[in-house]
Amino acid sequence: MKEKFQVGQKIRIASLAEVNELVRRRLLDFGITEGSIVLVENKLPFSGPYILEFKGTKIGLRRIEALQIEVEMP
């Protein structure tokens, strides 16, 4: 199966509706919301967390939570 997020790829957040409430609120605190364009900077091995980058802020996010973000290609 093709990975949902490719490292080095820029994604646009389409919806955060499925994301865990606490995670969603933390993302909002960082300024990330629907429509934000986020860079998938890195991915840790063995289905580990993703590193996302948004306007100079780097965020580590567990894979299972990251996959709940609905994205589209910008």
Add this chain to the structure above:
Amino acid sequence: MEVALLGNPNTGKTSLFNHLTGSYEYVGNWSGVTIEKKVGLFKNKMAHLVDLPGVYSLNPLSADEAVVTEYLLAGGFGKIINIVDASQLLRNLLLTIQLIEYGKPLIIGLNMMDVAKSYGKKIKVEQLANLLGCPIVAISARTGQGCSSLAETTANYAKNEKELKVNYGELVEKYIGEMSELVKAKTNIPARWLTLQCMAGNSAVISFLNMLVGKKEIDQFLQDAEMEAKKSGKKLEDLLFEARSNLVKDILARVEVIEETNKETFTNKVDCIVTNKYLGLPIFILLMYFMFMLTFDWLGSRLSDVLDGFIAGIFTDMVSGILAALHVSAFIKTLAIDGIIAGVGGVLVFVPQIFILFLCLSFLEDSGYMARVALVVDKMMEKSGLNGKAVIPMIIGFGCNVPGVMAARMIETKRERMLTILLLPFMSCSARFPVYALFIGAFFAKHAALIILSIYLLSIVIVLIMAKVLSSTILKGEQSLFIIELPPYRMPSFAILFKSTWDKGKGFLKKAGTFIFAGSVAIWLLTYLGPAGFDVKMDHSYLALIGKFIAPLLHPLGFGTWQAGASLLTGFLAKEAVVSTMNIIYAVPNVHSLQHLMSEVYTPLASYSFMVFILLYIPCLATLATIYKETASKKWSAFAVVYSLTIAYGIAFIIYQAGRLIGLS
């Protein structure tokens, strides 16, 4: 007057606090929680400055964020200094706006302009100040540049001249009007701020309003507002966020000049390596190895040896010389030499090692690396039912369990926080190290590093196993999540590094001067007195009687002597007291002669079993008190004691008995 210092995490808040105040006036606790409340006096003595935990928003997700909201609700301060990271204006300003809405005079300290510049961003400071309606002082919290100007501005600034009003739309404004009616004359906090916060689902503000106005009214209020918002197709919370974020974007478009630079930042380069697929974990292990070698081998133990020589030699001679010249009684003389110097000195010897360890830990904390560790180990931790973030309190726990237990508050979900707190006492703190050092020196001098490594590895294995066991039994259920900011790497300044090392290490010195001192006197007295009277033989003293009571229980573990029993009891007060007690009981002048004596009393296998028992057996008194405060539960605190005793006994038993079976001694 009190001035509150507020801002996002990792913006240089603590550095700014130090520059503005010089030092803490006092460090207290916030009511109900053990989170430190640091208060200092401004250098110009015009007001007190309160250092609050760094927060991303006023809508609390974790325990330390709740402290900030509670502080705002209590309202006992006059002005706010808001430290803002110029390189990450967007999310910093989202918080700033909520603070401005609170209505108190607000002064912005704009930090890290140089970092912003390196990202290719220039900020028109004056224009930003105009748009926000509050003064902005450009500062560098690292060098202290601009800090005196910030203090001056704060002193002279009395009222926000222009009120910044976010356009939240008609609907929200209507409800703000309604709220004003509800809270009229009941509080000094602006109704606007209260409305916006409660509409955003801020639990602390909602319960504040429930108390003030009545739960029924507030429930109705929120229900109505949410219903009406739904008609426009949006959730209330999103409506507020969008309004704020649109304003910030609008402001940024006007004040931020972006000169595109494509050069890769230092942080990205480092992250390429330390969060690398293959290198991440090995680098972490290597760094830990380096830290422990520096502390326990390369540097620390050498300094400790020098100090040991000094205390047992010159210092003891000097004190006995002075006592002899003063013609004090033999009682006082033995108390001073065999009680106090042996007890307190035996612990002070380890000061260099403990300070080196704390220095390393401060460096790891302040450099930004800890967040990467959390990221790298998250997968492993998830498998045992923990959260990657739990590794941060645990590493801090290597220094001392007390701040480790407190650091667990950054974990958002209650279950994972509780789990982390319960596992923390298994992290081998620096106070346990003197005990290992004593036994390793006596029995395993040739394989010192290997033995100490095995102890630390054992503690980590136990933590992972127990995490799995607890999280699939009594701490089951509830969600687990992991999201963490990875702050840019920063080289911590030496001044800050030494200050935080001192802040951590002075607790150990204080303990030596109070707890260990008093304990040493008490223990010595218990060895000096016995049922037969004064100056009895050690084996007939009260301490021996107490120790003999426990000894049979310890027999299957290989150390069923009254001396071991008695020192384990004192170890509950503070782990390093085990060494103090042994120094006094065996009445030897220094660590080396104690080690010689040990090798006659213990077998190597029994000594290893003893070390493992010390590692696991009980949280020390200070840690237990912290666990009680943080969990606010007698049940869990009692559980922490009972289950660790059980595990310690079980594992020491297995090690000793299995070791004998395979022919070790």
